[in-house]
Amino acid sequence: MEAYSEKVIEHYSNPRNVGEIVDASGVGEVGNPVCGDIMRIYLKIENDVITDVKFKTFGCGAAIASSSISTELIKGKTIDEALKITNKQVVEELGGLPPVKLHCSVLAEEAIRSAIADYYRKEGKLTEDEIKAKCGDTASHCEDCHH
Numbered sequence: 001m002e003a004y005s006e007k008v009i010e011h012y013s014n015p016r017n018v019g020e021i022v023d024a025s026g027v028g029e030v031g032n033p034v035c036g037d038i039m040r041i042y043l044k045i046e047n048d049v050i051t052d053v054k055f056k057t058f059g060c061g062a063a064i065a066s067s068s069i070s071t072e073l074i075k076g077k078t079i080d081e082a083l084k085i086t087n088k089q090v091v092e093e094l095g096g097l098p099p100v101k102l103h104c105s106v107l108a109e110e111a112i113r114s115a116i117a118d119y120y121r122k123e124g125k126l127t128e129d130e131i132k133a134k135c136g137d138t139a140s141h142c143e144d145c146h147h
C-alpha cells in the first residue's frame, strides 16, 4: 500500500475552511458515483473575486484533503483563475496521491466549477451554453484514473 504524503495527512487532520456560507454567491455539489462520496463547495464572490470559500465533504481522507487544499488555492483568486485549477494541480499541491485515490482530487476540481456555474446561473447574465463553455459540464474527466 502506498503511503500518503505528509501534506495530505496534515490537510486531512486539520482541514481548512470547513463549513458553509449561508448567503453564498454559488454552491457546487458533486458526487462520485463509484465510491458515493459527496463534496459541496460554497463561494462568496465579489467583483469577480472569490473572497470566501467553505466546504463540506462527506468522503474519504483524500477527498477531504483535496477540498481543503482547493479552498486555499482559490481564495482571493478571480473566477477565471479558479476555473484554471485542475485536479493535477490539486494533486501536485498535495505532494501526490496514490493512483487509486486520484479520482478523489477530481471531485475538488468539479466542485469548484459547479459552484462557479451556480454563481453564473444566479447572476443571470450568461446563457446556459456560455456557462458550459466556461465551466464545462462538470462531468467527471479524470485523465489518470478513468473514473
Ligand code: FES
Binding pocket: 032, 035, 036, 037, 059, 060, 061, 062, 063, 101, 103, 104, 107
Ligand atoms: Fe471517494 Fe475518495 S474514495 S472521493
